[in-house]
Amino acid sequence: MSKNVLLLETVADDALQMLKEASDMNILTGYDEASLQSQIQNNRIDAIITRGKGQVRDSLMQQLPELKVISRCGVGLDNIDVSHATKRGIKVVNAPNSNADTIAEHTIALLLMLQRNLYNAVTMVKENRWADRGTYIGDETHGKTLGIIGMGNIGKKVAKIATALGMNVVYWSSNKENVPYTFLEFDVLLKTSDSISLHLPLTSKTENLIDVSALSKMKPTALVINTARGGIIDQNELFNALKAKKIAGFAADVLALEPPDKNDPLVPLENVLITAHLGSLTKTTYTKMCTMTVENTLAILRDEAPMANCIFNREKLGIG
Template sequence: MNKKNILLLETVAEDAMSILEEASDMNILTGFDETSVTSQIQNYSIDAIITRGKGQVRDSFMAQLPNLKVISRCGVGLDNIDVSSATKRGIKVVNAPNSNADTIAEHTIALLLMLQRNLYDAVTMVKENRWQDRGSYVGDETHGKTLGIIGMGNIGKKVAKIASALGMNIIYWSSKKEDVPYTFVDLDTLLKTSDSISLHLPLTSKTENLIDKAAFSKMKTNALLINTARGGIIDQKELLQALENKKIAGFAADVLVEEPPAKNDPLMQLKNVLITAHLGSLTKTTYTKMCTMTVKNTLAILRNEAPMENCVFNKKELDNS
């Protein structure tokens, strides 16, 4: 039996690794650094690549793998894969659609509440034995405020549902009007009227730096901006200017253009900024789900079986997102 060769560019969840190891018709290879990748592609004909968020799969890499049939990412975003080149080469690109919607929605709301209620400072105050400083505490509630959601996909819908339960008024702008009980508005209206704005878009040529100097100029001075999508959707230079010049009141994110940020990044020094280390999907439940889903679909394709619906992502979908 000729085994298919699957190259792992990063580790995967334990349950997913067990599925791979039990696949007797597959040969599992690891390439966690440049040296090991070079060695593996010199010694084996690679049929599939599985990565998470760091392993880069660009056209020059694909060109070295003439038998490559599948590139799989244990996650949703595909920033680290050249989808256009893969499509032209007839290589299927697999992701784990909707696998992280619940956890990213929860993380978004958590960041919003922390920022709105100034919870980070409130907790730090007690940990530093500054109970007496409670008199200078400033925070507010979300109830009754307007949340503007940019991108009403799976995650945007879940964020809207939770925020609505908290008593927020939901408006949204997306590439198309969705069948949801929320008000669809144009982007300018959303920017001008929202008390908080949450981003839920893929990073494409159309969305890169969507939140730019002009966008910040339209926001309320008390507006909070939340980004759990992709760092590149926001112009980071203009974000810093907007925060320093008090054009907006605060920023919270799980994603940045540069990850990790530079040690001297001035954005990290601002009190009205909360950043988590791109870990919104790294709950045990979601991480396992993303990895096992991706592995099972990769194996199905290599075995000429039908993978789950909507797991194969192509260039046309990227252009229309």
């Protein structure tokens, strides 16, 4: 019997072609609420594939008694209720380590843009203000201390690039890692780092980890970079710290609310650089995330072995 795979969002062309060529699979699409409900009411759903926006909560799972797999074309699982999926015996699949290189690059690019004030420098020329070069203020990263919060796959790659740039790398993580960088207690890292880069998942323990207390411990010259999840930072307190010049700058690819409200006061600040959560949207990485996810989803539906570590709730499901 053919299996029904429900797409909540579009996927890369190569991944979609893989699904189309799978003769034992039917592709269903639920890109909006109306089409989603229609598919649920008229079809058995064996697997769901989403990216970052399609929400898979318990209320949806309750309507899908045959659901075997929920797959996310990416790494973070904020949009999937993993705990309820685990209780229901549904495998939650992601694409581990698929975006580490591109997010590390994006992190360093934001750091360099902020440290060297490149956005304003480029804008100066585009606006025919070459003579304003005398007002330019920037600095180099070489010799400065980068504090990495979260030394996972991405944190390690950021550290490697930063070291090549001549930065001194220190880190804090929930567990000490076997890395050639100095582990510091959280508060010590905040006090000693010239730049701080966040590489943690968003959980109940990390939500608003960078709060008014953490911000108050940073140097007034400190730069904060966030390419992890917006909710790790208390955005109101971040705005207050930047406005009062208690820290020097902020660059991010993520915000607590995406897209931001048009009146969000953080976005227009001169010492703030924000990109639209596109760090993983390079052609290479986007295709890799989607094809990897589809390959593993098909394998599971066919009772074949998927790649190692792609099942996020593997241990809770008792899967070897």
